[in-house]
Amino acid sequence: MGNVDRALVRDVGAVALASGVVGVSFGALAVAAGLSVWMALFMSVVVFAGGAQFVAVGMVAAGATPVAAVFAGLLLNARHLPFGMAVADVLGKRWPMRLLGAHLMVDESVAFALAQREPGRKRAAYWLCGGMLFVAWNMGVVVGGWAGRTVGNPELLGLDAAFPASMLALLLPSLLPPKEADASEVVKRKATKGRRVALVGALIALAATPLLPAGVPVLLSILAVGVALR
Amino acid sequence: MTLLPILVLAVGTFGFRIAGPLLSERLQLSARVQELMSMATIAMLAALVATSTLMAQGGFAGWARPAGVFVGALLAWRRLPFIAVVVAAAVTAAGLRLLGVP
Incomplete structure (x- = not known):
């Protein structure tokens, strides 16, 4: 390995x-x-x-x-x-x-x-x-x-805060454009799309959580992919 | 909790886990669809972050946890090492609780 x-x-x-x-x-x-x-x-x-x-x-x-x-x-x-x-x-x-x-x-x-x-x-x-x-x-x-x-x-x-913080840290490379100056347009565009999808997905899940059984809000967040279709 | 419900939960969970790889093989997903699947993963992980930061039992989780996640997020954004992010989030939340913040 x-x-x-x-x-x-x-x-x-x-x-x-x-x-x-x-x-x-x-x-x-x-x-x-x-x-x-x-x-x-x-x-x-x-x-x-x-x-x-x-x-x-x-x-x-x-x-x-x-x-x-x-x-x-x-x-x-x-x-x-x-x-x-x-x-x-x-x-x-x-x-x-x-x-x-x-x-x-x-x-x-x-x-x-x-x-x-x-x-x-x-x-x-x-x-x-x-x-x-x-x-x-x-x-x-x-x-x-x-x-x-x-x-x-x-x-x-404080371990209940450690889980979301670690997931967020792992998500960040997909959301932030890479530091390198030579990063291609494609990579930058992907990061922009990723940010939009993450934000909309998070909002969908938060809005759905008080209304729907646990598990369903996270599944519904997939709908956020719609903002990446254009 | 007896053996049977545990087994049903285990088999069903494994069914969900193996269905993804099998489906993606059967459907011969195009590069475009594969990109959308990674976007769907981003959406779901972001949803998990948001709900596990703010919500507990369908209501607000209290201030200590989101404050911890916020400190962790700040360090992650400043590109500090991953371990620092995790420890800072936990220590902040635990510290605030010691001070009586729910």
């Missing part, structure tokens, strides 16, 4: 660490909601989607039916379909890698891939991020499951 450098490992490591701590809080919540540590870990390994796991376990703990909880979790995860169309090249053509790579598809790995320009670096960033997050998230869940209620709230560490 000639495309993995120390800066990438450090950046991915920071996101993985934050994700691991959130995993600790999921493990604690799951055990408090009546799951065994091993069931919580099994869920994290096979689902590997933090948001949906929190929602599903939280809903069942609050008295919702399992059907409603699964439906809410799936709605939240539907965004992986369009994500997958965007990162299809990164996963390659070989079946075992494609299946494994699809399972490692999370917001962070998609964002890390998007932030790179060359195909080799895109692949390296996607796999490194997906892999490290998978390990960190699941280790966190086990630790949280064992520690139980003694673990604090990740909000006290």
Whole structure:
């Protein structure tokens, strides 16, 4: 993997660490909601989607039916379909890698891939991020499951701000024109389009959030692509 | 939460994850459509940033979190290292909460 450098490992490591701590809080919540540590870990390994796991376990703990909880979790995860169309090249053509790579598809790995320009670096960033997050998230869940209620709230560490800030930092290269003076018109135009699409997408999702179930506002934001059509 | 709903959630989630690569292969997407797909990704990631910064349980998340994200965004815009962005966002939000900001 000639495309993995120390800066990438450090950046991915920071996101993985934050994700691991959130995993600790999921493990604690799951055990408090009546799951065994091993069931919580099994869920994290096979689902590997933090948001949906929190929602599903939280809903069942609050008295919702399992059907409603699964439906809410799936709605939240539907965004992986369009994500997958965007990162299809990164996963390659070989079946075992494609299946494994699809399972490692999370917001962070998609964002890390998007932030790179060359195909080799895109692949390296996607796999490194997906892999490290998978390990960190699941280790966190086990630790949280064992520690139980003694673990604090990740909000006290400000980790709820770390996630959007890291996603924004990864999004920025697609929105800001490159610094180099020799940047082509095409690249600059793409960045301008990217800014418009990002702004409109964010506004659509914010307007829809109070009205629609979680997951749908993010899907609706795809409509913002309309402003890039001209 | 029992085994069956966990398995259904896992299988459905994986279905969404694998459908994208399969569809893009079947449809032989043109370069134009591929560019639109990366625009769609930008839109969705921006939507995630906006909603996870400002909203919690369908309402406003409080000031500490957006303040942290704002500080992180400022550093990212000034092209500071990624790790500085993440740490500054977390420290700002945590610090404000210590001071009693919700």
